[in-house]
Amino acid sequence: EDQVTQSPEALRLQEGESSSLNCSYTVSGLRGLFWYRQDPGKGPEFLFTLYSAGEEKEKERLKATLTKKESFLHITAPKPEDSATYLCAVQADTDKLIFGTGTRLQVFP
Amino acid sequence: DGGITQSPKYLFRKEGQNVTLSCEQNLNHDAMYWYRQDPGQGLRLIYYSQIVNDFQKGDIAEGYSVSREKKESFPLTVTSAQKNPTAFYLCASSAAFRGGNTEAFFGQGTRLTVV
Numbered sequence: 173e174d175q176v177t178q179s180p181e182a183l184r185l186q187e188g189e190s191s192s193l194n195c196s197y198t199v200s201g202l203r204g205l206f207w208y209r210q211d212p213g214k215g216p217e218f219l220f221t222l223y224s225a226g227e228e229k230e231k232e233r234l235k236a237t238l239t240k241k242e243s244f245l246h247i248t249a250p251k252p253e254d255s256a257t258y259l260c261a262v263q264a265d266t267d268k269l270i271f272g273t274g275t276r277l278q279v280f281p
Numbered sequence: 282d283g284g285i286t287q288s289p290k291y292l293f294r295k296e297g298q299n300v301t302l303s304c305e306q307n308l309n310h311d312a313m314y315w316y317r318q319d320p321g322q323g324l325r326l327i328y329y330s331q332i333v334n335d336f337q338k339g340d341i342a343e344g345y346s347v348s349r350e351k352k353e354s355f356p357l358t359v360t361s362a363q364k365n366p367t368a369f370y371l372c373a374s375s376a377a378f379r380g381g382n383t384e385a386f387f388g389q390g391t392r393l394t395v396v
Contacts, residue, residue: 178323204383215287215371215387216324259323261385267312267331267377268339269385273323 174199178260178272185279188249193258193275196242201265205243207236208259210274216259250279284308287372287388293396294359294366302357302391304372311377313355314385317341318369330355331377359393367395 176197185191197205204223208216220229222238229236233254235246245258257274264270285306294300306313312331316324326339330349344363349355355374359366369392375385 206384208387213369213390213392215373215389218384218386221384261324263375263383266337267375268326268329268337269314269373269375270326271316271324273321 174262174264174268174270176260176262176270176272178258178275180275181273182276183278185247185250185277187251187279187281190246190248190250192247193245193260193277194242195245195260195272197260197262198241199262199264199270203263203265203267205238206261206263206269207234207243207245208261210257210259219258247277250277252279252281255279285372285374285386285388287370287391289391290389292391292393294393296395297361299358299360300393302359302370302372302393304355304357304388306353306355306374306386308374308376308386309352310374310386311352312375312385313349314373314375315339315345315347315355315357316371316373318371318390324371327357366393368393 179194207219210216220236225240237244257276259274261271288303314329315327328347330336346358371390373385373387
């Protein structure tokens with residue numbers, strides 16, 4: 173069965189304290205792995221797509237990496253405005269898009 | 282501006298009523314999705330469609346129905362058979378996989394409340 177697991181469920185960081193979020197997955201025929209940011213009451217905002225093991229993408233303080241079984245979202249020197257829920261999703265060969273339950277990140281000054 | 286529009290933003294339903302949530306996209310995407318989000322449970326897939334006039338059940342399709350008569354539209358009906366419909370509903374679309382970008386883009390959601 174296709175499955176996506178994210179950890180930790182919640183993460184509290186001091187401003188400037190770097191950390192990583194994990195997304196592990198099992199899926200038949202991975203077409204892509206996606207990271208999203210979601211603010212309360214809003215739709216998810218697309219961040220990155222990763223297609224193959226070894227691939228990395230960066231955007232400002234965020235860097236996403238991919239292996240054959242998991243992906244990491246590294247946050248370097250976070251700021252309070254980075255506080256949000258970060259969602260990971262995988263797309264199977266049927267076009268089915270499966271999400272994890274997310275990591276709720278709080279960054280405080 | 283290209284994007285996905287969901288309406289209404291807030292919807293109230295009386296018990297026993299059917300309601301339809303609208304989702305329209307002008308991104309020329311083939312695939313469209315409906316998700317339900319409850320606190321602490323992430324996004325759960327209700328239905329998805331890869332092409333006009335075709336759709337597949339997701340993980341929690343019971344009590345819901347969809348149609349895909351036009352490429353740009355994918356309305357979701359929450360029927361009276363759905364026992365716990367109060368939730369945040371999200372619609373998304375993506376280009377079907379053809380070796381290019383396949384990321385999904387989301388609307389701003391519809392919050393449905395049963396009164």
